[in-house]
Amino acid sequence: MVKRHPVRKALLWGCMTTISLAIMIAVGSRDLAHFDAALVAYTFATLFATFGITYRYTMWLQRPPTAMYWKRGWQMFFKPQRLLTNIRNLFTRTSSDFAANRFIWKRGKLRWLAHWFIMWGCIVAVAITFPLVFGWLHFASVPGSLDSYRAYLFGFALFDFPVDSIFAFLMFHGLVWSSFAVIFGVMLAMWRRMRDHGAASVQQFVEDILPLILLFAISVTGVMLTASYTWMRGYAFDFIAILHAITVIFTLLYMPFGKFFHIFQRPAQLGATFYKDAGATSEQAHCRRCGEAYSSRMHVEDLISVQKQLGFRYEVAGEVEHYQWICPPCRRAMFVLAQTKQWQGNFGDQMFSSMHEQPAAPRFGNPVISEGPLGHEDQANLHF
Amino acid sequence: MPEAQYEFFIDPSRCIGCQSCVQACSECDTHKGQAMIHLEFVNRHYSTQTAPVVCMHCDSPTCAEVCPADAIKKTPDGVVQTARKPRCIACNNCVLACPFGVPKMNSGAELMMKCDMCYDRTSIGKAPMCASVCPSGALYYGTREQIEAQRPRSMPVNQFQFGQQTISTKVHMMVPRTAHPEHIDVLSAMHDHTSGHDIFLMMHDE
Numbered sequence: 001m002v003k004r005h006p007v008r009k010a011l012l013w014g015c016m017t018t019i020s021l022a023i024m025i026a027v028g029s030r031d032l033a034h035f036d037a038a039l040v041a042y043t044f045a046t047l048f049a050t051f052g053i054t055y056r057y058t059m060w061l062q063r064p065p066t067a068m069y070w071k072r073g074w075q076m077f078f079k080p081q082r083l084l085t086n087i088r089n090l091f092t093r094t095s096s097d098f099a100a101n102r103f104i105w106k107r108g109k110l111r112w113l114a115h116w117f118i119m120w121g122c123i124v125a126v127a128i129t130f131p132l133v134f135g136w137l138h139f140a141s142v143p144g145s146l147d148s149y150r151a152y153l154f155g156f157a158l159f160d161f162p163v164d165s166i167f168a169f170l171m172f173h174g175l176v177w178s179s180f181a182v183i184f185g186v187m188l189a190m191w192r193r194m195r196d197h198g199a200a201s202v203q204q205f206v207e208d209i210l211p212l213i214l215l216f217a218i219s220v221t222g223v224m225l226t227a228s229y230t231w232m233r234g235y236a237f238d239f240i241a242i243l244h245a246i247t248v249i250f251t252l253l254y255m256p257f258g259k260f261f262h263i264f265q266r267p268a269q270l271g272a273t274f275y276k277d278a279g280a281t282s283e284q285a286h287c288r289r290c291g292e293a294y295s296s297r298m299h300v301e302d303l304i305s306v307q308k309q310l311g312f313r314y315e316v317a318g319e320v321e322h323y324q325w326i327c328p329p330c331r332r333a334m335f336v337l338a339q340t341k342q343w344q345g346n347f348g349d350q351m352f353s354s355m356h357e358q359p360a361a362p363r364f365g366n367p368v369i370s371e372g373p374l375g376h377e378d379q380a381n382l383h384f
Numbered sequence: 385m386p387e388a389q390y391e392f393f394i395d396p397s398r399c400i401g402c403q404s405c406v407q408a409c410s411e412c413d414t415h416k417g418q419a420m421i422h423l424e425f426v427n428r429h430y431s432t433q434t435a436p437v438v439c440m441h442c443d444s445p446t447c448a449e450v451c452p453a454d455a456i457k458k459t460p461d462g463v464v465q466t467a468r469k470p471r472c473i474a475c476n477n478c479v480l481a482c483p484f485g486v487p488k489m490n491s492g493a494e495l496m497m498k499c500d501m502c503y504d505r506t507s508i509g510k511a512p513m514c515a516s517v518c519p520s521g522a523l524y525y526g527t528r529e530q531i532e533a534q535r536p537r538s539m540p541v542n543q544f545q546f547g548q549q550t551i552s553t554k555v556h557m558m559v560p561r562t563a564h565p566e567h568i569d570v571l572s573a574m575h576d577h578t579s580g581h582d583i584f585l586m587m588h589d590e
Binding site: 103 | 449480497544547557559569571
């Protein structure tokens, strides 16, 4: 069997998704009949972003640990005996973790507030802009009724609504509302990044600050367009339109390379939860030093396989077989005891060896103060 | 004049289990309120020996290599940082793969957390919180010249053997100069118990 080169595979997938999107644009806009030629630059930037994102995603999926999780995540999801539970969990986790950003709330309230507003602002903006740019969604006057509009999706009539209605006002200003949400979120995020010493020490301009600047620039120039034609009789509209296009196109081109790529990586979190769910109810791995269960056997075996693919050689002679079969607390104990051993015969430290048969199993120093387990999973990382 | 090269040295045999490092660690700005250092009794029934374990900041970090989300990054100065928050998917691979047993999993936050050598401090030349408060010098941050002058009987080692795998680290462990090992074979302690001296209080009659 001929093994495909990872880059070739990524190029192939990138081309396939880009061509698919181009075909969908042609078909969805009824042979470009509803395609707005003024938005052609946005379309090409989107096609480039689609290629870049697919390319990077395919390369990412081919890394040994990612490939393992991708495969296992789907296997565990479609396991017949777990499928119904998984579908239910998919809905609950999508709503709590993705729609409500529950896990970001746990990471920090301010971080959550900023992320939630940015995320929903962007989702609304994308849901409005992309179908309009691709010509999938358009509005036209209802024949014989000048005060009504008709919405079309992929060329099919959807519904009519009065031009002067509140609904029309809210919908036609959807990008304004989304801009307000993004601007508010970006300001909170910038405020946090400027004040938080921890964030300040590890943040990078390209990775953490530039995305915020781009989102802010898109939102502000977008709102300026509305302000120009609503209150300023179109003053500097062309200039603002070009400025807005530059910010959007730059962001689309940046998307595959920078922080925004996490939007496409994040759903992998769902696969990890299904994998862990299946692991919790399956056979456990017991430490070959202390005998305590510390993870699922499946996870340990998968990790051994991944480490071998990555070139690590943690194989151990004898009954242990592989270092991965030692639990994390015992690893910490051995690390320290190995140093103790160095001092033996040098400056008098002695080992207890005759008093008990089991090797030392370290115990957590003080469960009361702040170093306690960070959650139910972390308990397996400590001997209680 | 060249800038002083500060390094992190650990010497678990000096640890007195005072918990100062734990308290100080929890004050670090990069993981506020939660200590990342591990401090455990090696075998509390028989000995007061304690084990302080910080991230050793491997040259080729296994945790980062096995991360499916590519969330663990190393700074140009060799500090392996805690998982990048936008990327970490809380799969637990790093927790299970770290040969030193260092990373912690924060389940609710879906985030791996670990010691990042107080990067907010060390990146501007200050000692990590734990080393700045350790009264016994089990955790020491200073120059090579300083530690050699203060501990003439010890020498730093940063090579660790795990089965067939050798791992070299940014953090050094102090070992006796007379032993002069090229590396520390961690699995040599596979069946070891704890260190100390026998004390029988005879509290109860048999």
